[in-house]
Amino acid sequence: MSDNVETVDYTEMWEELGLNVPAHCALLKAIGPAYESVYLSQKNRPEGMSYFDFVMSEIHSLRIRELQDHKADGGSIIGTFCVYVPEEIIRALGGQSIGLCAGAEWAFPEVEQVMPRNTCALIKSFMGFKLGKVCPYFESADLVVGETTCDGKKKAYEVLGKLHPTHVMELPQMKRPDDRALWRSEIDRLAAKLEELTGRTLDVASLKAAIKEVNDKRRALQRLNAARKAAAVPISGKDALLAVQVAFYDDVPRFTQMVNAVADELEARIQAGVSVAPAEAKRILITGSPMAIPNWKVHDIVERSGGVVVAEELCTGSRYYDTLVAEDGDTVEEMLEAITDKYLGINCACFTPNDARVDDIMRMAEEYNVDGVIHYALQFCGPYQFEGYTVEKAARANGMPLLKVETDYSMEDAGQLTTRVEAFLEML
Amino acid sequence: MRVLGLDIGSRSVDAVWLDDGRITDYAIADSGFDPAAAYEGFLARGDHDIVVATGYGRHVARGALGCPVVTEIKAYALGATALYPEAGSVLDIGGQDTKIISLKASGGVDDFEMNDKCAAGTGKFLEVMARALGFELAEMAEAALAAEEGVVISSMCTVFAESEVTGLVHKGVDRGRIARGLHDSIAKRTLGSLKRVNVRGPLVFAGGVAKNPAMVELIRGGFAGEVRIPDEAQIVGAYGAALSALGR
Numbered sequence: 140m141s142d143n144v145e146t147v148d149y150t151e152m153w154e155e156l157g158l159n160v161p162a163h164c165a166l167l168k169a170i171g172p173a174y175e176s177v178y179l180s181q182k183n184r185p186e187g188m189s190y191f192d193f194v195m196s197e198i199h200s201l202r203i204r205e206l207q208d209h210k211a212d213g214g215s216i217i218g219t220f221c222v223y224v225p226e227e228i229i230r231a232l233g234g235q236s237i238g239l240c241a242g243a244e245w246a247f248p249e250v251e252q253v254m255p256r257n258t259c260a261l262i263k264s265f266m267g268f269k270l271g272k273v274c275p276y277f278e279s280a281d282l283v284v285g286e287t288t289c290d291g292k293k294k295a296y297e298v299l300g301k302l303h304p305t306h307v308m309e310l311p312q313m314k315r316p317d318d319r320a321l322w323r324s325e326i327d328r329l330a331a332k333l334e335e336l337t338g339r340t341l342d343v344a345s346l347k348a349a350i351k352e353v354n355d356k357r358r359a360l361q362r363l364n365a366a367r368k369a370a371a372v373p374i375s376g377k378d379a380l381l382a383v384q385v386a387f388y389d390d391v392p393r394f395t396q397m398v399n400a401v402a403d404e405l406e407a408r409i410q411a412g413v414s415v416a417p418a419e420a421k422r423i424l425i426t427g428s429p430m431a432i433p434n435w436k437v438h439d440i441v442e443r444s445g446g447v448v449v450a451e452e453l454c455t456g457s458r459y460y461d462t463l464v465a466e467d468g469d470t471v472e473e474m475l476e477a478i479t480d481k482y483l484g485i486n487c488a489c490f491t492p493n494d495a496r497v498d499d500i501m502r503m504a505e506e507y508n509v510d511g512v513i514h515y516a517l518q519f520c521g522p523y524q525f526e527g528y529t530v531e532k533a534a535r536a537n538g539m540p541l542l543k544v545e546t547d548y549s550m551e552d553a554g555q556l557t558t559r560v561e562a563f564l565e566m567l
Numbered sequence: 568m569r570v571l572g573l574d575i576g577s578r579s580v581d582a583v584w585l586d587d588g589r590i591t592d593y594a595i596a597d598s599g600f601d602p603a604a605a606y607e608g609f610l611a612r613g614d615h616d617i618v619v620a621t622g623y624g625r626h627v628a629r630g631a632l633g634c635p636v637v638t639e640i641k642a643y644a645l646g647a648t649a650l651y652p653e654a655g656s657v658l659d660i661g662g663q664d665t666k667i668i669s670l671k672a673s674g675g676v677d678d679f680e681m682n683d684k685c686a687a688g689t690g691k692f693l694e695v696m697a698r699a700l701g702f703e704l705a706e707m708a709e710a711a712l713a714a715e716e717g718v719v720i721s722s723m724c725t726v727f728a729e730s731e732v733t734g735l736v737h738k739g740v741d742r743g744r745i746a747r748g749l750h751d752s753i754a755k756r757t758l759g760s761l762k763r764v765n766v767r768g769p770l771v772f773a774g775g776v777a778k779n780p781a782m783v784e785l786i787r788g789g790f791a792g793e794v795r796i797p798d799e800a801q802i803v804g805a806y807g808a809a810l811s812a813l814g815r
Contacts, residue, residue, distance in 0.1 A: 554623055555664065559681050562640030566676045 149200045152207065156278040163273045166245065167199060170433055177435045181375055181442075183415050185408065187401035188378050194385055198432075203275040205390065209235055210279070215337050218280030219387075220265060221288055222454045222485055223310050225478050227464060228330050229284075230349035230391070232337045237276050238387025239265055239283070242431030244548045246271035253298050254291075259519040260547040261431060262291045269302055276388065277303070282336055284329065286310045288489040289522055306332050312490055314483060323479045330475070346474050350464045356391050359398035360460035366405035367449045368507050373408035374401070375415045376423070376448020377438045383455045384432045416447035421567045422508060423447065426500050426530065427515035428523045429454035434548060437515050437556075444561045450507040452500050458485050461499075488522035496526065497533045504539055510567045511540040513560070518547045540567055571615035572809025573606050574642065574802070575624030578662030578690055578775060580605035583805040584615060588813055593802045598624075598662075603631065621808040623663075637811045639804055640668055640679050646807030647771035648674040651795050656766035658757065658786070659804070660776035662690045665757065669766045680764050687723040688753040690775045695725050696749050699732045700742045704779075708750070710743035711781040717747030723756055747781075754785035761790060768792020773803040 153160050174195050194202065206216055215234040219226075226236040244260065246267035254266065268274035277283075285296035285307040296307050308325045311318035330341055363382060366373050382398055408414075423446045425437060430453055438448050451457060464481040468474035486496035504512060514530050516523040527543050534541035542563040546552055569591075574581040580602050584592045596605040602624045610618065610632075619635050620628040621642040629636045637645075639659070647657040648670065657668040663686040671677045686692055697707040711717070718740055722728040728749070735745050761770070770790055776782050777800035787794045797803055 555681065557626075558623075558638050558640070558664075559679075562638040562676070562679055562681075565638055565641045566679070 147200065149204070152204060153275060156203075156275050157272060158275060158278060159272040162271055163199070166273045170198075170243075173433055177377060177439050178381070181377065181415070183413070184378060185374055185401055185404045187397065187404050190397045190400075191378070191381050191385060194389060195381075199275050202388070203279060206235065206237070206276075206279050215281045216279045217333070218277060218283040220292070221286045222459050223286050223288065223482050223487070224284045224308065225326065225329070225482055227346065227349040227353050227478055228326070228333060228341070230352065231341055231346040232333045232339045234333065234337065237280065238431070239276050239280070240268045240274040240431070241265040242434035242548070245273060254295060257519050258291050258295070259428070259517045261429060261517060261520070262295045264431070264548065266295060266298065269299065282306055282332075284308060288487060289520070291519070310489070314490060319479065319483055322483050323476070326475055326479050341471050343469070343471055343474075346471055347468070350466055350468075350474060350477070352391050352395075354463045354466060356386060356395045356398075357460040357463055359395045359402060360386060362402035363398055363405065364450070364457070364460070366402060366409060369409040370508075371409055371412045371414035372416050372420070372422070372447050372449060373405040373413060375442055376425070376451070377435055377442060380430060380435065380438055380448070380451060380455060383451070383459055384430070386459065420445060420447045421510040421564050422449045424450040424452065424500070424504050424507060424509040424512045425456075425515055426452035426512060427527070428517040428520045431455065436546065436548070436553075437513065437544060440553070440557050440560050441513065444557060444564055446560070446564045449509060450503050452496070452503055454487070457499065457503065458487065488526045493526065497530055500530060501533060501537055501539070504537075511542065511563060513563070514541060514543045516543075516545050518545055568813070569614060569616045570809040570812045571609065571618045572642075572805040572807070572812075573609065573618060573620045573622070573628065574639070574804035574808060575602050575606060575620060575622040575628055576662050576804070577623050579801065580609075580624070581802045581805040582606070582609040583802050583809050585809045588810070590806065593799065593805070595801055603627070617812055619808045619812045621804050635812070637808055639664070640666060640676060640681070641811065642804045642807035643773060644668050644670060644674070644676045644807065645810045646803035647773060649806065649810055650797050650803070651769060651771055653769060654771045654795065655768050655792070656761075657771045657773060658761065659774040660689055660757070660782070661774040665689055665760070667760055667764050667766060669764055678764065680760060686725060688756050692725050692728070692753070693749070693776065693779070695729055696732055696746075699729050700736070700745060702742070702746065707746045708779045708781040711746040711750045712784065714741070714743040714747035716744065717749075717751045718744050720745070720748040720752045723752060750781045750785055754782065754789055757786065758789040769795050771795045771797065771803070773797055773800045775801050
């Protein structure tokens, strides 16, 4: 696909966005080879993944051009970091929701001048992209919508708010009726903020259409992921992870169509018994902290070590696509109620208690017929580090082998991590 | 069948030659900056039919030699079980890793724990501390054993502990007591991990640090079960790697 595309120089667009162009070039030069080594070196990939290769090759160029065009047509760009920010409301008001860059180490020395060193890599990363002026998504965003999921993010948004228009949603941390009422009011507050920003008003037709559109995207991902339950594994874990990562910032209808095309292909592969992994490869479920692009570290290590990742209980996994917004609302009020319920239903480690996440993991382990679970926590990601113990205990009680991994975006522990993952796979 | 097992570690390259499953010879060489040179010397002897590699350099060796590889975890489990069939667990403190392996009754790996990033409390740590105290490695262990009581060393990070040791030296604290304190703190940390993993005895203590008499005494004194120390503790990984070729 990419062979047919002429090379376009985007320097002017990047300059107009206020990027640090030389630093940005250095970033792109690092991501290209990383993608090649992690993704393009895989054998027997579904053909439909070529769309994602194309998207990745244009991640900071053609897609950014599209977003600028969207803005020129009077649309807005809303940056987000989290699965709790309702994309339906953004879209109903003519906006596009864009998951912002948070998956690579960038400008950490500068970041450590504004926040503690022992902040998780994800938070440091988005702050680094902002301070280093290397993320064209960030610089395209009319507004960033944050959320109070953890202490690190909460405080980081205070810093970010000084640098970029930022709206923070207060996500309750329990799920009692009062908490739901608070969350509902936060949904309303976001809607009001976006109405003010865009000069539009939420109406039944556009909200209904947006709900349907975003549900269709999640349904497509559900289909793709359901195919991974088969004994013949039709797609690598890395590729499936990439699809969910891209869901956060790609054009929604096009993405849905492309993912459905991959799902068609996967279903045909299952019929034909085509697998990307040998029959004896151990099937792994990965659960824990979010994995933002281009964080493919643990998947890459597992699959290079001979295992195959068949499921992710992650924000860049089932937490993103598992649940839908009810489509039977006929008034804006009813639809906002449905949105409130859908998002509050996600089981993030920032909630207490959060037993439903453990149930999700155990259910998925069974559905995807996994041999072992890897609990992945970013270093200094307190909520997931804590729940690592809960999940480990539950796994043990269910006779499910579990490896607890704590890491960050650097490669300094790749050797030790590889040894641990290989030994875990040998043990299964 | 003659098998050569290689454990290509961060500090040493260890080799074990097996014939019909029995050890016929073994050797230990410094990894230095060119570990390949060390194992190529062993390969040059030519008295093997196949090679199996483990340790940090296993993947490089696989690339260069096309040989099968196993992780250190599996290698140590196999080697320790072959030496002590009654073993319940393995503690391996090597150049930059500490591993605790809990064994199934049948000998396979039941569970394991391994340090995830830094080399705190490993052989490398002891080397750096010995240098800070002006000891040879063996001297430091002797001095630690001779000291009545250790000073408390609060840091396990190699860099911080070195500063702490330097501070103590400047205060005029006896270096034998500092050496004892360093060994005490590694032992305390290791025994804590053994407790957390809840391993059963007998515990096979292997790896380069098991050659350190002070560490052996402290682990023996603190572990609830029996402790077995192989005569040549450093080659258990290479032995296990070689055994893996025999389909165990």
